[in-house]
Amino acid sequence: MNPGGASSGFIFKLNPGGNGTSDRIYATYFGGSGGGGANQDQIHAIAVDGSTLPNVFVTGETFSAAKFPVFPAGAFQTSLKGTSDAFVAKITPIPTLVVSPAAGSTLNFGTILIPNTSPAQTITLTNNTSAAIAFTSAVMNGNPTAANTDYMVTNSCSSSIPFGATNTCTVSVTFKPTVVGSETATLQLTDSDSTSPQNIALTGTGANPTPAVTLAPTSLSFGNQLLNMMSAAQTVTLTNTGTGPLTIVSIAASGDFAETSTGTSACPATLPATAGSNTCTISVTFTPTVTGPRTGTLTITDNATPSPQTVPLTGTGTAPVPDFGLTGPTTVQNVTAGSTLNFNVTMTPVNGFTGTVALACTGAPNRSTCTVTPASVAAANGTTAQTAQVSLATTALMAPPTRIPTPPVSIRQVVPVLLAMLLMFLLARTQQMRVRLGMVTATVLLLALAGCGGGYNGTTKGPATLTITGTSGTLTPKTAQVQISVN
Numbered sequence: 001m002n003p004g005g006a007s008s009g010f011i012f013k014l015n016p017g018g019n020g021t022s023d024r025i026y027a028t029y030f031g032g033s034g035g036g037g038a039n040q041d042q043i044h045a046i047a048v049d050g051s052t053l054p055n056v057f058v059t060g061e062t063f064s065a066a067k068f069p070v071f072p073a074g075a076f077q078t079s080l081k082g083t084s085d086a087f088v089a090k091i092t093p094i095p096t097l098v099v100s101p102a103a104g105s106t107l108n109f110g111t112i113l114i115p116n117t118s119p120a121q122t123i124t125l126t127n128n129t130s131a132a133i134a135f136t137s138a139v140m141n142g143n144p145t146a147a148n149t150d151y152m153v154t155n156s157c158s159s160s161i162p163f164g165a166t167n168t169c170t171v172s173v174t175f176k177p178t179v180v181g182s183e184t185a186t187l188q189l190t191d192s193d194s195t196s197p198q199n200i201a202l203t204g205t206g207a208n209p210t211p212a213v214t215l216a217p218t219s220l221s222f223g224n225q226l227l228n229m230m231s232a233a234q235t236v237t238l239t240n241t242g243t244g245p246l247t248i249v250s251i252a253a254s255g256d257f258a259e260t261s262t263g264t265s266a267c268p269a270t271l272p273a274t275a276g277s278n279t280c281t282i283s284v285t286f287t288p289t290v291t292g293p294r295t296g297t298l299t300i301t302d303n304a305t306p307s308p309q310t311v312p313l314t315g316t317g318t319a320p321v322p323d324f325g326l327t328g329p330t331t332v333q334n335v336t337a338g339s340t341l342n343f344n345v346t347m348t349p350v351n352g353f354t355g356t357v358a359l360a361c362t363g364a365p366n367r368s369t370c371t372v373t374p375a376s377v378a379a380a381n382g383t384t385a386q387t388a389q390v391s392l393a394t395t396a397l398m399a400p401p402t403r404i405p406t407p408p409v410s411i412r413q414v415v416p417v418l419l420a421m422l423l424m425f426l427l428a429r430t431q432q433m434r435v436r437l438g439m440v441t442a443t444v445l446l447l448a449l450a451g452c453g454g455g456y457n458g459t460t461k462g463p464a465t466l467t468i469t470g471t472s473g474t475l476t477p478k479t480a481q482v483q484i485s486v487n
Contacts, residue, residue, distance in 0.1 A: 008034075009043030009060055011091065015194055025194055026093055032064025039063040039084065052102070056091040097133055097161065097193035098126040101200065107187075109175040109204030113243055118175040123187070123200060125157060127167045132160040134192035138171045141186040141199075150177050151185050151202050161191065177206025209244030211273060211304045215311055220298070222286040222315030229320075231286040233260075236298060236311055238267060240278040246271040247303040255296025256288050257313045288317025320351035324379065326470040328390070328480035336487050337459045338396025344387045345372070345468050345480050352382040357470040359388050365486060366460040367395040372468065390468060394459035394486060420446035461486045 008031025015023040031041035041062045048054035062068050063084045070078045077085070101107070101123065109118045127133050135157040140148045157169035173187060182205045189198040216237045225231045240246040247270055253259040260283045261267045267280035288294050298311040328345040335341035347357050356378040361370035370392045377386035423443045430436050466482045 008032075008041050009058065011043070011046065011056055011058065013093070023194065026096065028091075030058065030069070030089065030091070032062055032068030033066045035063025035065075035083065041068070053093055053095060056093060057088070058091065059086065059088045061085070062087050094128050095195070096127070096129045097191065097195060098128065099189065099195075099198045099200075100124045100126070103189075103195065103198035103200060106201040106203060107173060109202070111205045111207050112175055112177050113209050114177050114180070114206050116176070118204065120154070120172040120174045123171045123173070123189070125161050125169050125171070125189070125191075127161040127163045129163055132163055135159055135161050135169070136190040136192075136196075138187065138189050140202075141188050148185060150179075150183055150206070151175055151187070151204075153187065173202065175202070175204040177204065180206050180208055209273070210242050211240050211244050211246035211271075211302070212242030213246065213300065213302065213304045213307075213309050214239045214241045215300070215309055217311075219312045220284055220314070222313070224316050224318045225286050225288050226320045227288055227291060227317050229287065231315070233283040233285050236282045236284065238271070238280050238282060238300065240271045240273050240304075242273055242304065244273055246273070249301040249303075251282060251298070251300050253284055253296055253298050253313065255313065256294045256315070256317070257284055257286055257296040257298070259284050259298060284313065286313070286315040288315060291317045291319055322353040322355070322382070323350040323475055324348060324353045324355070324357055324470065324472065324478065325350055326357075326468065326478040326480045328468055328482045332463075332483045332485055334485050334487060335392060335394055337394050337461060339394060341392040341394070341484065343390055343482065345390055345482075346385050346387050347377050347379065347470060348385045349379040349382050353379050353472075354382045355379065355472045355475075357386075357472045360469050360471075361390055361392075361466055362469065363464060363466045364392060365394075365462075365464045367457070368459045368486075369393050370466055390466070390482070392466065392484065395457075397458040416446040459486050 008029045010027065010029050012027030013025040015025055017023045030043060034040045041060065041064055043058050043060040045059045047057045049057070061084050062080070065080045068080075068087070069089070107121045107123075109121065112118045125135075138153050138155045138157070140151055140153065152174050154172040154174075155169075157171065161167070161169050171187070171189065175183075177183060182203065185202045187200045187202055189200075190196055191198075216239070220234050220236065222231050222234065248267055251259055251261060251267060261280065262283075265279075265281040267282060271280060272278055282298065282300075284298055286294070294315050294317055296313040298313055299308045300310075301308040325348040326345060327348070329343050333341055333343055345359070347359075356376050358376045359372040360375075361372050364370040370390065373389050373391065377388055379386060420443045423439045423446070427436060427439050427443070430439060463483065463485050466484055468480045468482065469477055470479070471477045
């Protein structure tokens with residue numbers, strides 16, 4: 001505080017460096033207007049605490065009725081109560097130059113992958129004086145030498161630290177490691193402040209990019225699978241979740257399991273860490289060689305830590321159920337109406353089937369019959385196929401028809417019959433022999449015409465489908481469909 005009277009107390013701090021006024025760190029007056037004459041404000045005692053920038057505590061006597069610094073407004077006593085009063089004050093010194101983070105602290109850049117550059121960390125210098133503070137340099141002092149170049153400094157302070165409303169400047173540091181391991185250095189700020197040089201420790205660690213492996217799913221279960229038959233494939237997705245390329249040395253499956261990795265999603269020798277191209281897939285199949293639970297392992301060996309990575313594989317081998325198959329001709333079988341079509345069907349045992357299969361034929365066209373000989377076949381040894389003959393007997397056109405057509409009848413049948421009846425009625429009234437013979441002939445022709453009007457009476461012509469069915473106990477019936485054409 002500036003003196004308000006004839007005299008005031010004062011506080012100052014010196015740096016015992018033997019440099020005269022350059023060793024003055026700060027100094028200030030403390031007092032008010034005083035009481036006049038010999039009644040002047042005085043400081044009787046002073047003390048400091050253990051803060052980084054120690055607070056100063058002073059006590060003394062004041063005669064000031066005005067201008068004595070009272071803070072805050074709600075202090076215990078804010079005005080003079082008599083001729084003089086004792087006072088206690090706490091003064092927090094403000095350095096002429098504030099470095100933040102403070103000199104003696106450490107900037108930690110963590111682990112940075114080579115050759116990346118860390119985000120910048122900034123040191124702010126604040127000038128609390130009423131004049132510019134000369135700024136000389138911001139340099140690195142490191143050991144080993146590599147640290148001096150791996151830490152890079154950008155300085156906005158130029159040649160001075162300004163004062164007034166804009167009283168700050170900054171020094172920024174980035175870390176770009178060129179070696180693996182911890183690197184330490186010291187940033188040294190040199191200026192005209194009494195605290196110069198200000199040193200700030202720097203630390204960071206350089207690391208090589210490393211791959212990492214994630215597998216999904218982490219296990220595969222194939223359930224029940226018929227003995228010696230390959231299962232449907234299941235896939236495992238391998239993802240490089242690290243920061244460096246993954247070198248895949250080998251992929252293998254053990255036990256009754258096999259692996260493949262092919263196509264556009266196949267695992268390459270080197271899998272990048274770049275998102276979008278850092279995954280591949282592995283297909284696994286299960287072919288049990290014995291019945292019962294089976295286990296195996298999918299193993300991926302690579303340069304990630306830890307290696308190898310594994311996926312447990314499980315499945316159960318089951319004995320196949322005996323069954324049979326039924327097959328017939330695959331081409332169209334042609335037959336002429338009035339003849340018999342013969343062809344064979346084959347029953348093939350599956351999984352050691354030794355039962356008997358009953359055979360039947362359905363789907364024969366009108367006016368035809370379909371039979372199977374023999375009506376059943378047996379697979380005695382469980383391996384040899386058995387054949388049976390299918391016979392389709394068809395019917396040819398019969399003319400004249402063997403029976404009078406049954407209603408409903410067409411107009412083409414009714415008219416000839418009526419005309420024939422009329423001729424027979426007139427026949428009894430005709431005397432001439434020649435006329436009678438002509439009427440008899442006409443009557444026969446009309447009756448024949450009426451009979452032909454009943455339509456085709458042989459096997460229906462055109463395409464048809466015969467279905468031969470084989471049944472055996474509780475097994476699912478099997479069918480063989482044969483396409484025929486009646487001409």
